[in-house]
Amino acid sequence: GIQVEQSPPDLILQEGANSTLRCNFxxxxxxxxxxxxxxxxxxxxxxxxxxxxxxxxxLSATTVATERYSLLYISSSQTTDSGVxxxxxxxxxGNEKLTFGTGTxxxxxx
Amino acid sequence: xxxxxxxxxxxxxxxxxxxTLRCSPRSGDLSVYWYQQSLDQGLQxxxxxxxxxxxxxxxxxxxxxAQQFPDLxxxxxxxxxxxxxxxxxxxxxxxxxxxxxxSPLHFGNGTRLTVT
Numbered sequence: 001g002i003q004v005e006q007s008p009p010d011l012i013l014q015e016g017a018n019s020t021l022r023c024n025f026x027x028x029x030x031x032x033x034x035x036x037x038x039x040x041x042x043x044x045x046x047x048x049x050x051x052x053x054x055x056x057x058x059l060s061a062t063t064v065a066t067e068r069y070s071l072l073y074i075s076s077s078q079t080t081d082s083g084v085x086x087x088x089x090x091x092x093x094g095n096e097k098l099t100f101g102t103g104t105x106x107x108x109x110x
Numbered sequence: 111x112x113x114x115x116x117x118x119x120x121x122x123x124x125x126x127x128x129x130t131l132r133c134s135p136r137s138g139d140l141s142v143y144w145y146q147q148s149l150d151q152g153l154q155x156x157x158x159x160x161x162x163x164x165x166x167x168x169x170x171x172x173x174x175x176a177q178q179f180p181d182l183x184x185x186x187x188x189x190x191x192x193x194x195x196x197x198x199x200x201x202x203x204x205x206x207x208x209x210x211x212x213s214p215l216h217f218g219n220g221t222r223l224t225v226t
Contacts, residue, residue, distance in 0.1 A: 033214055041198055041220055045112065048214035086153065088215075097168055098143075098215060100153040 002027040002091040006101035013077055014109055021072040021104045023087030031090040031098060032063055034072050038083045046072070046085075077108045113137065114218035116201050122224045128189040131221045135182055135203030141165070142184040143204070143215060144176055148197040159184055191225045198222050 003026040013019055025032070034046040047054050047061040049070065054061055058078075063070040074081055084103040113136035123129055135142050144156040155168035159178035170176075173191075178184040188195060199222075202215040 031214070035217070041222065043200060043217040043220070045214065045216055088153075097155040097158075097166060099155075102152055 001097075002029070002089055002099050004087060004089050004099050004101040006085075006087055006104050008104060009102070010105045010107075012107045012109065015077055015079060017077050017108075019074045019077060019106065021074075021085050021087075021106075023070040023072070023089070023101055025068050025070075025087075025089045027089075027091040027093065028065065028068070029089045030092045031088075032070055033088050033098070034061055034070070035086040035088065036081075036083050037086060037103070043086070074106075077106075079108045079110055082106055082108045112216040112218060114201060114203050114216055116199075116218035116221050118221060119219065120222050120224075122226065123191060124226055125191055125193060127191050127225075128187065129191065129223065131186040131188070131199055131201075131223075133184045133186070133201030133203075133218060135184070135201075136216055139203035139205050139216075140182065141204045141213070142178055142182070143202040144170075144184070144186050145200040145202065145217075146197050147200060147220070148194075153200070156186070188223070193225050196223055196225045 005024045032050045036044045049063045051065040058075045060073045086103045088098045088100045090098045115134040140161045143158045147153045156170040158166040176186045198220045200220045202217045204213040
């Protein structure tokens, strides 16, 4: 099945800094999503982005499907951005599941 | 608020017991998915239902079963519980038949199961 790898595994930043999280996937995809899991365990849907670029406030994401990677950008970080960011992807082929990466743990320090 | 409702939020039970987790999908969504998140295994897909029928199966143990009812809510039954079943169980829903096809998944807030 599809492999989804995220980097870096951990990121510690000062409030106000910008960050880039990366997601590599091993197959062509027709579904790719970014999620934020907050400290209370809730999984928040950030972007549905199998290709192209989207922006939502301080967050934006770009997926380059032909090169099999996606990037999540967070600008002007706030402490509420802390948590784990997951990328999840589904291969174009077969009836495969939405596979999650192992996540990037982001800690924003005041 | 994703629109997906899971109950209960927390569940504490003993080994050997049986529990039922409930999920109501977003209005209009026909597909329901169950995922398990444990510390050592990450987010693992368990099973998917579409309009009452099982559509895809993942790493779901034989002690676990699920169903989707005519009103589209779903239940995940966990029996003969073991300590290792302690985890966060998520339900998600989408409008499409399968995992993809232009149909993102929306997750509920999860049920935290603790087996003692």
